[in-house]
Each structure stands twice: as structure tokens, then as C-alpha cells.
Amino acid sequence: MGEVGKAFFDPEAIVEGPYVVCGNVLDAINAAADGGFAAIGVVMSGVSERLSSALKALGDGTNARIILLAQMYEEPIARQFINFGVNGKKVADDYLICPMSLSSFYRSVMPTEAKGDSRAGRTVLVDEKLEQRMRLLEQLATEDDLTGLKNRRYVLEFCSQIIEHVKKEKGRVTLLLFDIDDFKRYNDQYGHSAGDQILRQAAALMSRCCRAHDVVGRIGGDEFAVVFWDDPHRKSAEGAERRSAMAEHPREVIFIARRFRKEMEKAEFDLLGPAGKGVLTISGGLASFRRDGSTAEELFERADAALLEAKRSGKNRIYLVGRPASDIGDIQE
Amino acid sequence: MVVGSLTDEFVKQTAGMLGGGGIECVVCEDVYSAVGVLARGQDGGFLVVGRFEELSKERGRFFRIAGERGCRCCCVVDGELVRWRKELLAAVQEGTFFAEDAAQVQEMVNKQLVSDIGLRVRLSGALGFIKDGSIVTEEELRALLDSSADG
Numbered sequence: 354m355g356e357v358g359k360a361f362f363d364p365e366a367i368v369e370g371p372y373v374v375c376g377n378v379l380d381a382i383n384a385a386a387d388g389g390f391a392a393i394g395v396v397m398s399g400v401s402e403r404l405s406s407a408l409k410a411l412g413d414g415t416n417a418r419i420i421l422l423a424q425m426y427e428e429p430i431a432r433q434f435i436n437f438g439v440n441g442k443k444v445a446d447d448y449l450i451c452p453m454s455l456s457s458f459y460r461s462v463m464p465t466e467a468k469g470d471s472r473a474g475r476t477v478l479v480d481e482k483l484e485q486r487m488r489l490l491e492q493l494a495t496e497d498d499l500t501g502l503k504n505r506r507y508v509l510e511f512c513s514q515i516i517e518h519v520k521k522e523k524g525r526v527t528l529l530l531f532d533i534d535d536f537k538r539y540n541d542q543y544g545h546s547a548g549d550q551i552l553r554q555a556a557a558l559m560s561r562c563c564r565a566h567d568v569v570g571r572i573g574g575d576e577f578a579v580v581f582w583d584d585p586h587r588k589s590a591e592g593a594e595r596r597s598a599m600a601e602h603p604r605e606v607i608f609i610a611r612r613f614r615k616e617m618e619k620a621e622f623d624l625l626g627p628a629g630k631g632v633l634t635i636s637g638g639l640a641s642f643r644r645d646g647s648t649a650e651e652l653f654e655r656a657d658a659a660l661l662e663a664k665r666s667g668k669n670r671i672y673l674v675g676r677p678a679s680d681i682g683d684i685q686e
Numbered sequence: 687m688v689v690g691s692l693t694d695e696f697v698k699q700t701a702g703m704l705g706g707g708g709i710e711c712v713v714c715e716d717v718y719s720a721v722g723v724l725a726r727g728q729d730g731g732f733l734v735v736g737r738f739e740e741l742s743k744e745r746g747r748f749f750r751i752a753g754e755r756g757c758r759c760c761c762v763v764d765g766e767l768v769r770w771r772k773e774l775l776a777a778v779q780e781g782t783f784f785a786e787d788a789a790q791v792q793e794m795v796n797k798q799l800v801s802d803i804g805l806r807v808r809l810s811g812a813l814g815f816i817k818d819g820s821i822v823t824e825e826e827l828r829a830l831l832d833s834s835a836d837g
Binding site for chain 2: 382383407
């Protein structure tokens with residue numbers, strides 16, 4: 354159900370397989386009620402209007418497994434549907450990240466011992482261990498082992514995808530690159546365990562400061578990246594996002610970056626001993642889509658340049674691209 | 687069937703009016719659950735009442751599905767129609783009735799129960815020219831809406 358071209362590398366292969374395609378969600382609800390489907394794939398970005406209402410109605414009319422087909426930036430929403438349902442009612446069984454091949458989708462959703470017509474799926478055996486192994490592999494491929502954040506590969510891919518998305522939907526994307534000042538010295542002086550603790554705590558602090566849909570990643574030894582993005586379909590707590598004094602960089606992003614710096618200053622790092630509080634600082638660079646670059650590569654390059662400039666200027670600062678002499682702490686509210 | 691949230695006064699009023707008149711009434715909170723109910727029920731027999739804004743969601747597809755299931759729709763319109771051209775065409779081609787408020791819906795329902803012939807309800811503006819029971823071509827509809835927008 355939905356725009357299958359967004360979900361699959363090879364949508365033309367659908368004609369050869371045991372699939373029924375519904376481009377409109379109401380047609381899918383109508384067809385699902387007739388029964389006989391083992392699974393229903395919902396292309397999230399191809400479903401307009403109210404996704405939650407559509408999923409609820411879809412689930413009411415069928416025993417089929419409902420699988421959400423999500424782009425990377427839709428993963429938090431997909432998880433919410435899986436974990437919390439709609440008004441306490443389960444509306445989806447699982448999600449897969451797109452794009453993917455049709456054969457992978459088929460293997461993921463069909464039972465290992467499906468007999469006869471694959472649409473006669475009222476009694477479905479699911480290989481749960483295979484699903485668990487696939488989830489684990491997906492996790493290993495996208496997550497940083499030490500901190501649990503996303504890894505460099507994921508962040509780069511996500512940044513590219515979200516930029517393509519906001520180009521059409523007129524949203525905004527801002528990239529923050531930062532690292533821990535003098536991290537190598539702490540590692541050498543206090544040992545790798547202390548260094549690991551610093552990285553884990555910094556990761557946890559940043560994740561707490563960010564919004565649920567922002568992507569936080571560890572992309573190098575002590576280097577981190579945060580992809581902030583505005584979903585034009587979300588309403589902020591203020592009703593509409595206000596612009597910062599810099600106009601091109603969202604106010605909320607600067608607020609989050611400032612708060613994170615303050616949290617780092619307050620944090621205690623036990624393995625650094627009595628001197629472990631208030632010593633750690635970060636340096637960073639902020640670059641925004643369109644203003645500072647139109648691709649993920651350009652944003653990374655510009656943000657990295659701002660980060661280097663922050664280091665050269667004395668560290669413990671976050672520079673905005675295009676305003677190297679101005680730390681975000683100096684910007685008027 | 688009345689489609690819409692019970693927090694909408696129109697929905698509450700219409701459901702109450704139909705129930706009070708001894709007509710079996712189902713309330714569906716949105717067009718998605720309405721399709722589910724139509725699909726699981728027996729074909730035909732439903733008159734679906736709702737705001738045009740709700741029933742026309744998903745590019746007006748609901749009107750065709752309801753038509754295929756032998757149901758007719760009655761839409762209440764309280765906004766500018768010009769921006770809903772495609773959905774309006776889908777509605778009209780399936781013989782949808784139009785009304786301006788719950789009272790007109792009641793009048794239509796009462797007369798519909800007496801006769802199978804579609805009722806033309808007195809309407810203002812462009813709606814008054816949409817012929818009940820006839821197919822209006824896209825060109826005719828565009829002309830009607832353009833003249834309504836100009837006037």
C-alpha cells in the first residue's frame with residue numbers, strides 16, 4: 354500500500370510476484386477486509402492524510418501482519434506505532450527500513466514454511482529467530498558499539514536522505530559536528546576506560562538534549578555528529594518555529610547546542626577523579642542546508658571547517674558557518 | 687452511517703436526528719473506519735452522511751468505493767468548493783447528494799425514504815446547479831466552479 358517506488362529498488366518486479374498493490378489507502382482497507390493476505394506492507398511516506406487513522410482501520414479489518422515500510426527519517430515514528438500503537442491499540446507488527454529489494458521484503462514477511470497460495474495466510478508461521486538475527490545484523494551495521502549511537506555510515510546516509518526529503522517538503526536540516534577538547538590527553542593520562550566513559554556520557558547527554566527525531570551519531574574517535582531536521586508536518590510546542598538572530602540557523606538548534614555545552618560542564622566523570630567535574634569542553638561547527646550547502650557532503654565539509662576554526666580560536670566554542678568569529682554563546686536571544 | 691467525530695456538533699445532531707427517527711445509524715470517526723465498516727458489511731443499504739471535507743479525503747476515493755458497494759453519500763458543504771475540483775467530480779459522478787446543514791440532511795433523508803428518486807435540495811451558489819442523478823462532465827464542473835469563483 355502506498356507509493357511502492359519509494360520503498361523498493363525494483364518496483365517493476367511486483368508484477369511477477371504474489372502481490373496486490375493499492376496506491377490509495379482506502380483501496381487497501383477495502384481490499385484487506387476481503388481477507389486472504391498474509392502480510393500488508395504500508396509505505397509510510399506514500400500514505401497521505403492521517404497515517405494513524407488509516408493503520409487503525411486497516412488493522413480492524415484483517416488478521417494479516419502489518420509491516421511499516423519506513424524511510425530512515427521515519428524510523429522514530431515507525432517505532433512509536435509498533436511500541437505504543439494508537440490509543441493503546443496495536444496497529445502494526447513490525448517495520449523495515451527502505452529502500453530495499455522486493456525479494457528481501459518477501460523473505461522478511463513470509464513464513465519459512467508457507468504452503469500453497471502465499472495469499473492464503475490466515476495461519477502464519479513466522480521464523481522469529483530469523484527476524485531476531487536480521488534485527489541484530491541491522492543494528493551492527495548502523496550502530497556504534499561503544500555509545501549505542503548511530504555510526505558514521507548511518508549518519509551520512511541519513512543526512513543525504515533527509516536533505517532529499519526536505520527539498521520537496523520545504524523543511525530544514527542543520528548539521529552539528531563536535532568533538533571533545535583535549536580528548537587524547539585524557540585518554541593517555543587516565544586510561545582507555547576513562548576515555549570510553551567520557552564518550553559514553555557525552556553521547557548520552559547529547560541524546561537527552563536532542564529531540565526524539567534528530568539523529569545523533571559517533572563518526573570518529575571522539576567526533577560526533579547531530580543531524581537536526583524539521584518535519585514540516587510536525588507542530589513545534591510554539592506552534593511555529595521561530596528563527597534565531599542568525600535567521601538562517603534554526604533557533605531551536607542553537608538552544609540545544611548551548612544546553613549540551615552547559616550539561617557537559619556540569620557532568621562528573623568518576624574515572625577522572627576529583628578533577629573530573631566541569632573540565633570537559635567541546636568544540637563544534639554548525640552548518641545549515643541551503644545556506645551552507647545543498648548536499649550532505651557539502652554540509653559536512655563546511656561544518657568541519659567551522660569546527661577546525663573553533664579549535665584554532667581557543668576551543669570550547671561552537672562556530673556557525675559563515676560567522677567564524679562568533680560563538681553561539683554570543684548570539685543574542 | 688454518519689462519518690465524523692462526535693465532538694463535531696453536526697455529527698452529534700445528525701446521528702441524534704436519525705436515531706430519533708427510528709433509523710439504524712452507525713457513527714464512524716473518519717473516512718478510514720467508514721471504508722472498513724462498508725467493506726465488512728453487506729453490500730448496499732447505507733446512506734453515508736458526512737462533511738465534504740472528510741468524505742473527500744484521499745483524493746475522493748471514498749465516493750467510488752461507496753458507489754461500488756451500492757451506497758450513496760450525502761455531503762454537507764460549508765466551505766469554498768473551488769479547491770476540491772477532482773474530489774467534487776468523483777462525488778458528483780457517484781450521485782452524491784449535497785446539503786448545507788443537518789436540517790437539509792433530515793429533509794433529504796425523509797424524502798429519500800419515501801421515494802427512490804433523488805431529491806434536489808435547494809442550495810445556494812454553484813451547488814444549486816449540480817444536477818442530482820446526472821453525470822456532470824469535468825468541463826461542465828470546471829465552468830461552474832470558475833463562474834462561481836468569479837461571481
